[in-house]
Amino acid sequence: MQALTFHSPYTIIHTSASRPRLCSPTDAIVRIRFAGLCGSDLHIYRGTEPGPDRGTVMGHEFMGVVAEVGSKVVGINVGDRVGGAFTTCCGECYYCTHSLSSRCINGLLLGYVSSSVGLHGTQCEYVLIPNASSSLFTCPPLISDIETLLLGDVLTxxxxxxxxxxxxxxxxxxxxxxxxxxxxxxxxxxxxxxxxxxxxxxxxxxxxxxxxxxxxxxxxxxxxxxxxxxxxxxxxxxxxxxxxxxxxxxxxxxxxxxxxxxxxxxxxxxxxxxxxxxxxxxxxxxxxxxxxxxxxxxxxxxxxxxxxxxxxxGRCPVMSLLPQVMPLVLSKKYDLEKIITHRMKLSDGNKAYEMFDKKTNACIKVVFEVGVEE
Ligand SMILES: [Zn+2]
Ligand SMILES: [Zn+2]
The missing domain is CATH 3.40.50.720 (NAD(P)-binding Rossmann-like Domain)
Incomplete structure (x- = not known):
């Protein structure tokens, strides 16, 4: 599959990576429709944060369609339109049950593999999501693909x-x-x-x-x-x-x-x-x-x-806040998609990072269109 991977500061590579497989019965695989480029991706890009392993798939914002689910995934089915938080969460630990899903003791940040531990990101065609029952949410028909992507990170x-x-x-x-x-x-x-x-x-x-x-x-x-x-x-x-x-x-x-x-x-x-x-x-x-x-x-x-x-x-507890933020989106009072100034292909990845980093071309936010046509 196509993916944008980290090579070194200021170098993101558009390459072919192996498609993820289910590792545990609680995993799901999502076929990405849209992947966002976020300000915190720039910390990795600029090298202001210790970089992930070379070859790590970048990105943590996404919206897509469920392609596969493990046998223990509940409430998420193949074919569902889904979004997800930028960190996974188990739904069962103290923090998940006390409105602070972003501090889940089993949570992992998408798009950060260090010394071979961690999760690959979403700027690619397929992403593996552990603890899918609590890390993904299905989006109601009235919420658009882009609104779903925004719910997973910047809006929330x-x-x-x-x-x-x-x-x-x-x-x-x-x-x-x-x-x-x-x-x-x-x-x-x-x-x-x-x-x-x-x-x-x-x-x-x-x-x-x-x-x-x-x-x-x-x-x-x-x-x-x-x-x-x-x-x-x-x-x-x-x-x-x-x-x-x-x-x-x-x-x-x-x-x-x-x-x-x-x-x-x-x-x-x-x-x-x-x-x-x-x-x-x-x-x-x-x-x-x-x-x-x-x-x-x-x-x-x-x-x-x-x-x-x-x-x-502190880091936003996306899954804990979702029930409060959904009504904001459903109110349709605000044209949230307006912040997306650029829709690009994964093959333009390096150009997209550079433009977003330098704030050229009046760039506010980029999303990669990955599997939109299907
Ligand atoms: Zn982010
Ligand atoms: Zn948890």
Whole structure:
């Protein structure tokens, strides 16, 4: 089968790899229709993360059709349209049963084989998915192929980022006595409508965080990026846009100088994190999902203490959050497929990585069309 494999930093090879076979009765094989190219693939591409073994099939985002299932797979059948999280999960361990599927003790990241241990990725024609009953989800007919792919990573990661922010802000407005009878639901809506949320970084995850914050009922979202097309797309979804050099004034003006309630950090470096601490108001939240390979924090414990700040981070538990994110997709309020600026063939793999890395051709997100015609 065709595959994009890791050779060395900045070299991804379009090659022929052997088609995976079922190894355990709980495995499934998925024939890929679409495979995504994700910002975290770039960490491997750029060599900022220890690379996988040479020959590892790249990628962890996918949508496809089930080609084979082991005898113990439940609820997933040959021919089903499926998506899956970028990490597999067993569905049974403490974390899988406590809403943190991304920390499954049996989970593996797709597209990362190191010293011959791990899973090959999805930028190919067929992928092996262990623990298929809990690692794959069937997609309802109303959810498109691309929406399914986005659910497996960037959309749900953006939602996770927004939820972690919006749900953890300190400071409830004191309600007058006569409003005490207002329903708890209405109060919650009022609370969210008051929030000012800043999204740092309008790559695919940042844009999905914009969409999610608006879907959750946030009153004002200001999206920040250096790349104009990305800010434009955030505006299209309903955010206000700002360049990094204008964000301080924008926040000051709309919060009486207090600072923003929530910062959603989707860049993944220390300058974004230190800007986040500068922009957040006392009692606010920094919710960080950008994968940050730094060794240290850019702010010290005292400066965090002095702002009563809450810092949330971590890998998105896709399978745990799926029931909450599906309704966002089904609402059809947002044209999620708009973030896919490029549909390419696996044979253009190296070109795709280079373009996405350098953000040329107004590239926001690439998907590889693999087996679409059948
Ligand atoms: Zn990813
Ligand atoms: Zn588990």
């Amino acid at each position: 990661t953006g939602y996770h980022c927004a939820l972690n922010g919006v749900e953890n802000v300190y400071g409830f407005r004191k309600e007058p006595m006569d409003e005490e009878t207002a329903s708890a639901k209405q109060r919650e809506l009022n609370r969210k409508a008051e929030l000012v949320v800043i999204v740092l970084g309008c790559g695919p995850v940042g844009l999905m965080a914009v969409v999610s914050a608006l879907y959750l009922g946030v009153g004002k979202v200001i999206a920040v990026d250096m790349v104009e097309e990305r800010v434009q797309m955030a505006r299209m979804y309903g955010a206000e846009g700002a360049r990094p050099d204008a964000v301080r004034d924008a926040v000051r003006n709309c919060t009486d100088g207090r600072g923003a309630d929530v910062i959603l950090e989707a860049v993944g470096n220390n300058s974004a994190l230190s800007l986040a601490l500068e922009l957040v108001r006392p009692g606010g939240v920094i919710s960080s999902v950008g994968v940050n390979n730094s060794d240290t924090f850019p702010f010290n414990p005292t400066s965090a203490y002095n702002k009563n700040v809450t810092f949330k981070t």
